[in-house]
Amino acid sequence: MTPTVPIIEAATSTDIPAIAEVFARAFGEYRLALGCDTAALARLWAPLIAARRSNWHVARISRPGAPEAGPVVGILALEAHGEAHESAGHGLRTLAVWRRELGIRGLLWACYALFPLAIAYVRRPPRSDELYVANLAVAPEYQNRGIGRRLLAAAAERAQERGYRRLSLHVAASNASALHLYESAGFAREVTIRPPYRGPLGIPAFIAMRSG
Numbered sequence: 001m002t003p004t005v006p007i008i009e010a011a012t013s014t015d016i017p018a019i020a021e022v023f024a025r026a027f028g029e030y031r032l033a034l035g036c037d038t039a040a041l042a043r044l045w046a047p048l049i050a051a052r053r054s055n056w057h058v059a060r061i062s063r064p065g066a067p068e069a070g071p072v073v074g075i076l077a078l079e080a081h082g083e084a085h086e087s088a089g090h091g092l093r094t095l096a097v098w099r100r101e102l103g104i105r106g107l108l109w110a111c112y113a114l115f116p117l118a119i120a121y122v123r124r125p126p127r128s129d130e131l132y133v134a135n136l137a138v139a140p141e142y143q144n145r146g147i148g149r150r151l152l153a154a155a156a157e158r159a160q161e162r163g164y165r166r167l168s169l170h171v172a173a174s175n176a177s178a179l180h181l182y183e184s185a186g187f188a189r190e191v192t193i194r195p196p197y198r199g200p201l202g203i204p205a206f207i208a209m210r211s212g
C-alpha cells in the first residue's frame with residue numbers, strides 16, 4: 001500500500017463527530033459486543049471525546065488543490081497521569097447517553113463487556129513520568145499506509161514537548177497489527193494482564209507496553 005502522509009493536529013470541537021465516527025468504524029468488535037450499529041457506537045463515544053477534547057489529535061488527508069481541511073482519517077488520544085480520575089463530572093452525562101442508546105439491560109451489558117479493559121488499566125495505570133496513549137485508530141480504508149505509525153511518532157513528540165520520559169499504553173494480546181506497530185516502534189512488553197473473564201469482546205489478555 002502506498003504510504004499516505006497525513007497532517008496531524010490538535011482536534012477542535014468541530015472534529016468530535018468525525019473522531020467518534022473513526023473510532024466506531026475502526027473498533028468494529030465494540031459494535032458487535034455492544035450490539036449496536038456504527039452510528040450508535042459513535043453517539044456513545046462522542047460525549048467521552050467531548051469531555052476530553054484537548055487530549056485528542058487528528059490525522060487528516062489534504063486533498064490536492066482543495067483549500068479546506070481534509071477528512072479525519074486517524075485519531076489519537078493522549079492522557080496525562082491522573083487525568084482519568086478527573087472525569088467523574090462527565091460520567092453522569094455519558095451514562096445518560098448510554099442509557100438512552102442502549103436501555104438499562106444494554107447499559108449493564110456494556111459495563112460487563114468493558115470491565116476487563118478497566119481491570120487492565122487499574123492493574124497497570126499510567127505512571128507520572130509517562131504520557132498514556134489512551135486511543136489510537138485509523139479509519140479501515142486508510143489502514144496499512146503508515147498513518148498509525150505517524151500518529152505514534154506524533155505522540156512521542158508531544159511527550160517530549162511536555163517533559164514526559166516515555167509513552168505507555170495497553171493493547172489487546174490478540175491485536176496483531178497494533179502489537180507489530182508498537183514493537184517495531186520500540187515499545188517493550190511490560191506485563192500481561194489476564195482479566196477474570198474474556199467478555200463479549202473476546203480478549204483473553206491485555207499487554208501493558210511502554211516506549212524505551
Ligand SMILES: CC(C)(COP(=O)(O)OP(=O)(O)OC[C@H]1O[C@@H](n2cnc3c(N)ncnc32)[C@H](O)[C@@H]1OP(=O)(O)O)[C@@H](O)C(=O)NCCC(=O)NCCS
Nearest residue numbers: 026136137138143144145146147148149171176177178180
Ligand atoms: C492498529 C492501527 C492503529 C494501525 O494503524 P495503521 O495506519 O494501519 O498502521 P501502519 O500502516 O502505520 O502500520 C501497520 C503495520 O502493521 C503491519 N500489520 C498490518 N496488519 C498486520 C497483522 N495482521 N499482523 C502483523 N502486522 C500487521 C503492517 O505491515 C505495518 O507494519 P510495517 O510498517 O512494518 O510494514 C490500525 O490498524 C487500527 O486502527 N486498528 C483498529 C483500532 C486498534 O486496534 N487500535 C489500537 C488499539 S491499542
